Amino acid sequence: MQLDELRNRWRLEPQAEYRCDRNLNLYKTTTDPGLVTQAAVGLQLHITDIAPDGIQVLLCADAYPGWLRLGDADALTPAAHTYQAPTVDRHTIEQAIPAAIAFTQAAMATPNEYLWGGTVAPNYDCSGLMQAAFASVGVPLPRDSYQQEAFTARVDQSELQPGDLIFFGPPERTTHVALHLGDGRYIHSSGKDQGRNGIGIDSIVDLADPVSAAYAAQYRCSGRIVQGYKPQRP
Template sequence: MIAFDARHIFDASRQGIAYEAIRPLNLYDSPALNALATQAQAGRQLRFQSVGAAEEGVALPMVLCEDDYPGWMGRSDLAALQPATAAYVPSSLSLAEIQARIPLAIAFARAAMAQPNCYLWGGTLGPNYDCSGLVQHAFSTQGIWLPRDAYQQEAFVERIENPGDRPEALVDVLELGDLIFFGTPLKATHVAIYLGGGDYIHSSGKDRGRNGIGIDSLVDLKETVSQNYYAQIRGAGRVVRSYAPRSLS
């Protein structure tokens, strides 16, 4: 077992040494470890993020290598880390390869919907997901990495121009697996995967959604949830590449 003393953490942080999770891990949005930010499945790589904060306290600042996502990990989870067995190599999938894998990513999301689940802020591993966690995990099962949060995913994908003046006009240009973004004029706060025929699959919260994974529509607005999200549509984008970490670019 690694002796994760302050000196080891200092050196690992400075040298950018990567570690591998040997079991699922939770990462939080602050050193208080109260609010979940994201989760890491076994096999994902992490690095210590900063030196000063790493030397004291019950929480450690980490960054996930595959998507550059930061978070705080409890010191009690250090036993779940081992030195990475190999350097992380970003996916080099072509556009044709990505398009060929999208139906399998959608199949994963549908299978996740079929399991008992509820909305979990910060959930990326299942059975409970938040919106962008479901999208990221579904695509990552096919070797396609996307950034973690909805607004990051919106900035990463190739923007699809709406040919009309109403959100439902997107149906004329959307393709299977495109991402639909919702939120305010300033920022995307929600994301879904397009299924065709005006339908999309997403994990939505309790207040305005389904408290879990469900299918809603851009055009059939009989359901209250579809109405709620229709009013928040910002636009859509197409996944044309897989994310490459900044540390490797």
């Protein structure tokens, strides 16, 4: 499809915001099949470029970049207003935590598997599940686990509360995140390489289960969400 046809048919323009009318996949490049994230129906995105073989975008809620396939142009509608990140304080987050936990538990009860880049039901990656759970209660988070670690306030493992995030990975950078449920138990979406393929509950206290033991050996730190994320666009 030629660029002029794309713009005229779907009225797409660079540097404009659009609403997603269905769930959409974002990829690394116009041709790479690697999924980087997803955009749920209703989310807004900012078009940064229109190429002959794809549409480059930033998701407005987290400024995450990716490429849409041209075939998804029909799912974009001009946004009624420019995205404004909500102002969310710690008190509001505390009240929302039970519902965020319930979201993850409902996701676990639905047949699912781990999906790298997944942020839309039923298949999530670790940080995608955290982002989706808190987005469902009006608390925006950054996209990747290492970004979520940097965004949260450090708490000692002995001071963990339900709703805190637990981070795992090598010393260089976190690669996995989970949601603390209480008493050292946490819920997360875990891949086959760690002994599971989907959402489950493990513990940083009771290490009898091999999955819990494997993650305990990779524990980095824990963080508390004290505000909603407001991305800085490049």
